[in-house]
Amino acid sequence: IREAHFRFLLAGADVITTATYQASVAGFTGEPxxxxxxxxxxxxxxxxxxxxAVDRFLSDARPTGRRRPLVAASVGPYGTFLHDGSEYSGAYAEQMSVEDLKVWHRPQIDVLAAAGADLVALETIPSIKEASALLELLREFPDCRAWLSFSCKDGRRLSDGSLFTDAVQMxxxxxxxVAVGVNCCSPALVEPLLDSAGSLRSPDLSWVVYPNSGEDWDSEQGECGRHEVAHWFWSRCHPQPSIFGP
Known part of the structure; x- marks a missing residue:
């Protein structure tokens, strides 16, 4: 894991996310x-x-003209704990209250907010209710800074069907x-999503955007086919003040 982080830094990453997306206290303690x-x-x-990895990069590569890379502590949605793919739909949130979701996320935020990361990445959130719970929970940790990134089903809606514009307003x-945006979605959805909510975002809140690379899953072949998106993505989206990644 350390080596993977290091290679991303060598490739030019200014922010690396921790390998904690699916990690939770409840998940770990469920193991013997x-x-x-x-x-x-x-x-x-x-x-x-x-x-x-950041320390090694600074000492070995000795980069010039670059700020110190940031570490974002990854927090995924409750659905990752269920291991049933529901993190891509957010369906579980229909049977949970905001308080239920806060109770589940609290142990992870409590640890990660104090672990020395520069910020917390609340990522691949499929449900506006879960996002609301996370934002309420953040207030219990007033020194914690975060970005909030949603998974989306089309160019207007989150995976649970809520409007992206409503999520950005919240x-x-x-x-x-420090940022709001999308991840784990088709690159083709990025532009319509950002366009739909662009007028709602204040200048001091950046976009954070890191979609999938664009392959289409072939269930018959059991593999991903290539899809060229890099030129379009960077030419269309990069000029905006944002955090971008693969």
């Missing part, structure tokens, strides 16, 4: 002989490995977010 304390240590190790009210 894993205590809550050990689960928290494993979450911290994700931040530590990323930080060590994010706009948080004083702890």
């Amino acid at each position: 002989d894993v205590s809550a304390e050990r689960a928290r240590e494993l979450l911290v190790s994700g931040v530590r490995l990323a930080g060590e 994010a706009q009210r948080s004083t702890q977010l």
Whole structure:
């Protein structure tokens, strides 16, 4: 994991995300002989490995003209804990309250907010209810800064069917977010999504955008086919003040 982070930095990444997207205290303690304390240590190790990669990059590569790369502690949606693919639909949120979602996310945010990362990446969030829970939870950690990134089903809606414009308006009210945007979606959805909400975003809230690379899954062949998107993506989206990534 440390080596993967290091190679991303060598390739030019200014922000690296920790390998904690699917990690949770509840998930770890569901395994034999894993205590809550050990689960928290494993979450911290994700931040530590990323930080060590940054330190190695600065000492070995000695980059000039670049700011120190940032470490974003990754927090995925509740659906990743279920292992049923529901993180791509957000259907679970229909049976959960905002408080239920806060209770589940709190142990991860509590650990990661204090683990030394530069910010927290609340990513691939499919449900506006879950996003609301996360923003409420952030207020319990007033020194924590974060970005909020949604998974979307088309050029207007989140995976749960909520309007992206409503999600951006909600994010706009948080004083702890540095960016809002989309990830884990087709690159073709990026432009219509950003266009739909562009007038709602204030200048001090950046876009964060890191879609899939554009391959189409072939279920018969069991593999992904190539889809050329890089030129379009960078030429259309890069001029905006944003955080971009693959």
